Amino acid sequence: MNQGLEWLDVPAAALDEAAGAAALARQQVLTKPRGSLGRLEELAVRLAAMQGTERPRAEKVAIVVFAGDHGVAAEGISAFPQSVTAEMIKNYARGGAGISVAARAIGAAMEIVDLGTAVDPGPLEGVVRYDLGPGTANFVEAPAMDEHQCARALAAGRHAAERARLAGADLFIGGEMGIGNTTVSAALASALLRLDPEQLAGPGTGLDPNGVAHKVAVLRRALAHHQGHLDDPRETLRRLGGFEIAALAGSYIACAQMGLPVLVDGFISSASALAAIRLHPGTRDWLILTHASAEPGHRRIVEALDGRPLLDFGMRLGEGSGAAVAVPMLRMACALHNQMATFAEAEVSPQK
Numbered sequence: 001m002n003q004g005l006e007w008l009d010v011p012a013a014a015l016d017e018a019a020g021a022a023a024l025a026r027q028q029v030l031t032k033p034r035g036s037l038g039r040l041e042e043l044a045v046r047l048a049a050m051q052g053t054e055r056p057r058a059e060k061v062a063i064v065v066f067a068g069d070h071g072v073a074a075e076g077i078s079a080f081p082q083s084v085t086a087e088m089i090k091n092y093a094r095g096g097a098g099i100s101v102a103a104r105a106i107g108a109a110m111e112i113v114d115l116g117t118a119v120d121p122g123p124l125e126g127v128v129r130y131d132l133g134p135g136t137a138n139f140v141e142a143p144a145m146d147e148h149q150c151a152r153a154l155a156a157g158r159h160a161a162e163r164a165r166l167a168g169a170d171l172f173i174g175g176e177m178g179i180g181n182t183t184v185s186a187a188l189a190s191a192l193l194r195l196d197p198e199q200l201a202g203p204g205t206g207l208d209p210n211g212v213a214h215k216v217a218v219l220r221r222a223l224a225h226h227q228g229h230l231d232d233p234r235e236t237l238r239r240l241g242g243f244e245i246a247a248l249a250g251s252y253i254a255c256a257q258m259g260l261p262v263l264v265d266g267f268i269s270s271a272s273a274l275a276a277i278r279l280h281p282g283t284r285d286w287l288i289l290t291h292a293s294a295e296p297g298h299r300r301i302v303e304a305l306d307g308r309p310l311l312d313f314g315m316r317l318g319e320g321s322g323a324a325v326a327v328p329m330l331r332m333a334c335a336l337h338n339q340m341a342t343f344a345e346a347e348v349s350p351q352k
Contacts, residue, residue, distance in 0.1 A: 004151045005234075007158060012282025013259035020049030023056070023337065030340045031348050039310070043288075043330060044337035050261045050286065051170070055338045058330040061108035062164035063173045063320050064251065065092055065099060066157065068115040068243030069135025070180035071144065075218045077183045079206040082135070086119040088177050093124040098317050099175050102324035109167060113160055115153055115243035130156050135178075136242050139187065140222045143239040150238040150246055157250025165258050171330070173263045174251050174272070175320025176244045179205070182295060185271035187219050187240040189301055191230045192274055197223065200297030202267070202316075233278035241275065248272035253279060256286040263323035263330075266293030266316060270301045277305070288330075291315055291322035 023045045028034055035041065047056035067089050073082045091097045092112045095104070103110040114121065116132040123129070132152055136144035145153065157174070164172050178184075182204035190197045197219035201212055222240065223230075230236045237246055249272045255262045256276075264273050264287050276283045289307040292298060294316040302309060310329060315322045343350040 004155060008154070008253060008280055010257045012256040012280065012285065015049040015285055016052035017049060019052050019054055020045055022054040023048030026054060026342070027337065029342045029344070029350065031343055031346050032340070034351060037336060040329070040333040040336060043333040046288070047261060047330070047334065050259065052259070056334050057170045058327065058334050060168055060170045061106060061173060061327055062167060062169035062171070063099065063103050063108045063110045063175060063324065064113060064160040064164065065110070065175035065177060065319060066113045066115060066160075066244035066247040067117065067177040068132070069118040069178055070184055070242050071136045071138035072140060072183055072218065072222070073180040074138050075140060077215045077218055078179050078204060079211070080179050082118045082179045085177060085179050086117045086121040089114055089117070089121045089127060090124060092177070093126050097319065098321050099319035099324060102321055106324055106327045108173070108324065108327070109169070111160065111163070113156060113247065115156060115247060132243050139240055140218060140225060144184070144241055145238050145243070145246070147238065149243070150241070153243045153246035154250035157247035157252070158254040160247070161251040161254035161258065161260065165260050169260060171263055171327070172251070172255050172260050173265065173320045173323040174248045174269060175265060176248060176268050176318055178242055178244050181242055181244065181268050183215055183219065184240065184242045184245055185268045186215070186297055187222055188236065188245065188275055189271045189297060190219060190223060191236050191240055192233065192278055193300060193304055195300060199300055202295040202297055204295070233275060237275050237279070245272050245275070249276040249279065252276040252287065253283050256280065256283040260286070262287050263290045263326060264288065265320045265323040266291060266318060267295035267298040267301070268318055269320070269323070270298060270305065274301055274304060290326035293322070
């Protein structure tokens with residue numbers, strides 16, 4: 001699967017270690033005990049290295065919500081009908097969804113990317129359409145995407161990241177919508193981490209224990225069907241992923257290549273991040289895990305990413321919402337770092 005994917009070979013941007021060191025040195029002379037702001041200090045220093053400046057920024061935020069349907073919904077793995085994907089695209093466009101409200105609250109620019117749904121929502125203002133098909137195939141029976149669809153979905157993510165960079169974004173948030181995508185994310189993570197689906201499958205949109213057990217059975221059937229084809233991460237993504245999952249992965253890789261910091265949302269976004277890192281290991285340096293999802297499988301992915309989410313509010317909405325909630329924390333980290341007086345400026349005796 002190489003058609004149109006040469007861009008995946010472009011290396012990730014290098015972190016600016018000198019800027020990070022300068023930011024760390026500034027932290028040591030601010031009017032506070034060293035380390036007293038905990039992870040806020042770490043965030044400021046990390047953003048400084050990402051942005052190549054001693055004074056990092058978190059003001060201009062780009063949120064892109066990728067949407068697509070999944071053939072595996074035919075297996076009855078969701079508490080909602082597949083028509084909800086298109087209905088939610090309309091809700092995003094009208095500004096009524098949770099992520100729409102969050103975007104307004106933090107002053108973020110928001111874009112919706114419709115990659116292909118079972119029910120056509122029609123043309124909508126503010127929605128970029130790719131029309132890759134009426135959702136993916138049912139991966140219990142066949143690969144979710146053909147090679148062309150997977151390549152185009154990855155490229156859609158890349159293009160969204162490029163638009164964000166051209167608009168001057170300081171931070172990028174990728175969100176998602178697609179009935180059945182917690183099942184898809186569990187399948188992808190199961191294959192990439194070599195874990196049984198029971199360790200990754202959760203209630204998603206609200207399944208009861210019997211529903212979760214059914215989801216696990218469906219996932220085991222899918223993994224058995226594709227056994228022998230899951231050693232290559234691109235092929236794993238094509239067979240078990242989804243349009244919006246691949247687009248998220250593509251956006252993360254492109255952000256890393258351009259040096260644009262990414263705030264990673266919960267379970268689905270983290271599964272996409274895992275796929276992105278397997279496709280392009282340099283992506284890892286550019287990802288900040290924002291919150292611990294209430295989906296039980298998220299912990300397994302976080303462990304694999306060797307990360308520490310910033311927040312744990314029991315959220316599992318998706319859409320990029322947890323990442324948006326973390327933005328004020330990053331802004332506070334930058335404000336404290338940039339605006340607090342040094343001991344010399346305040347004429348305060350420094351720590352010995």
